[in-house]
Amino acid sequence: MxxxxxxxxxxxxxxxxxxxxxxxxxxxxxxxxxxxxxxxxxxxxxxxxxxxxxxxxxxxxxxxxxxxxxxxxxxxxxxxxxxxxxxxxxxxxxxxxxxxxxxxxxxxxxxxxxxxxxxxxxxxxxxxxxxxxxxxxxxxxxxxxxxxxxxxxxxxxxxxxxxxxxxxxxxxxxxxxxxxxxxxxxxxxxxxxxxxxxxxxxxxxxxxxxxxxxxxxxxxxSDAPLNIASFVGAFSCIASGIAMVLIVVRALMYHNSAAGWPSLVCIILFLGGLQLLCLGIIGKYIGKIFLETKKRPxxxxxxxxxxxxxx
The missing domain is CATH 3.90.550.10 (Spore Coat Polysaccharide Biosynthesis Protein SpsA; Chain A)
Structure with a gap:
């Protein structure tokens, strides 16, 4: 049949x-x-x-x-x-x-x-x-x-x-x-x-x-989005560390710690956006896990x- x-x-x-x-x-x-x-x-x-x-x-x-x-x-x-x-x-x-x-x-x-x-x-x-x-x-x-x-x-x-x-x-x-x-x-x-x-x-x-x-x-x-989020997070941390070292060196050499506020704000907004993106990806997977654990029909x-x- x-x-x-x-x-x-x-x-x-x-x-x-x-x-x-x-x-x-x-x-x-x-x-x-x-x-x-x-x-x-x-x-x-x-x-x-x-x-x-x-x-x-x-x-x-x-x-x-x-x-x-x-x-x-x-x-x-x-x-x-x-x-x-x-x-x-x-x-x-x-x-x-x-x-x-x-x-x-x-x-x-x-x-x-x-x-x-x-x-x-x-x-x-x-x-x-x-x-x-x-x-x-x-x-x-x-x-x-x-x-x-x-x-x-x-x-x-x-x-x-x-x-x-x-x-x-x-x-x-x-x-x-x-x-x-x-x-x-x-x-x-x-x-x-x-x-x-x-x-x-x-x-x-x-x-x-x-x-x-x-x-x-x-x-x-696929768990590739989670891997991408981890890579982006690691890259952001490394880039932020390098940026902090450069800022400190510039302040010591030129004694101008107040300069660069526009670029600093841009960096903060960029990193904040990356964090929200990664949290959104992780949240999507957690949401799927949440629905599975409910065991609803x-x-x-x-x-x-x-x-x-x-x-």
Whole structure:
């Protein structure tokens, strides 16, 4: 059986289109299907659409959160609920082409392949500033982290049960799925396809959300920022020591201790800024540790298709 996990946040327009697109190629897939829609605290009629699909088709399941917990929590919940021998993750907006599924299933039949991933061949239609920062993020993360991530890789991938079980063992609160998929290892082959626009609705991913998401990825999979903060701190101390020696020598030689106040203020402001930067980096890591030690649940369920049947 193939489990199709679909995180949904305000996707009332796209859910029916996605379901129809997959059903259209169901015979080509050649396996029994299990839909797992995860309603991540949507404010529109997404849940109503999921209830309707679940009442019409027994292969449609859904999980509805008590509030918005984020896509990472939705992915984890879907993986945890999946029962299939093969599991795929797809977006409801059809930016992940369902017609690739038959080819992906054929590829994963190779015993040497544990995962078939997808990546965008281009970023056509995406704002240039977003494309630039996305490319810079992948370039940076692959230089400072031992976990390599593919530029343009999508969450859309087909995984074996063994790989899914390995991912579920990583029950950390602060999740970055692109990194987790890579960290667990397993042999992955990629399929490229041209970038696609959403079929309906509006994306919930603003530039600021993507920026914060990229920061989470860096913090979760690299300690390089901490090393940089330590280096900057050490360099500042050495530079400050040399500056103090020069100031004392100049005062003894020229007897002019009052001169140089502008430069002194600039130095103080510069060092103060470096200290705040380093404290911010350290604080980011401490904040992640703080959230992990709380041991809060990754998500809270409010409703499933089982509760719908019991009413």
């Amino acid at each position: 193939l489990s199709i996990i679909v995180p949904c946040y305000n996707e009332e327009e796209t859910v029916p289109l996605f379901y129809a697109a997959v059903e259209k190629i169901r015979s080509a897939i050649g396996q029994s299907l299990e839909y797992i829609f995860v309603n991540d605290g949507s404010h529109d009629k997404t849940l109503i659409e999921l209830r309707r699909l679940a009442s019409q088709n027994k292969s449609v399941r859904y999980l509805s959160f008590s509030r918005n917990f984020g896509k990472e929590s939705a992915l984890y919940a879907g993986l945890k609920a999946a029962k299939g021998d093969l599991v795929t993750v797809m977006d409801a907006d059809l930016q992940d082409p369902p017609e690739l599924l038959p080819k992906m299933i054929g590829m994963i039949q190779d015993p040497e392949i544990d995962c078939v991933g997808t990546r965008r061949a281009d970023r056509a239609g995406e704002p240039k500033i977003r494309s630039f920062f996305a490319r810079q993020f992948y370039h940076l993360i692959n230089r400072i982290s031992s976990t390599q991530m593919i530029d343009g890789a999508r969450d859309f991938r087909l995984m074996t049960r063994q790989m899914v079980d390995a991912i579920l063992e990583l029950s950390e609160y602060n999740r970055f799925s692109k990194g987790l998929f890579s960290w667990v290892g397993f042999n992955t082959e990629y399929i490229s396809y041209p970038n696609r626009e959403r079929v309906a609705g509006r994306t919930s991913w603003s530039f600021w959300k993507l920026f914060n998401y990229s920061l989470d990825g860096i913090v979760n999979f 990754i998500y809270i369920l409010r409703e499933t298709e089982q509760s719908l049947k019991s009413k």
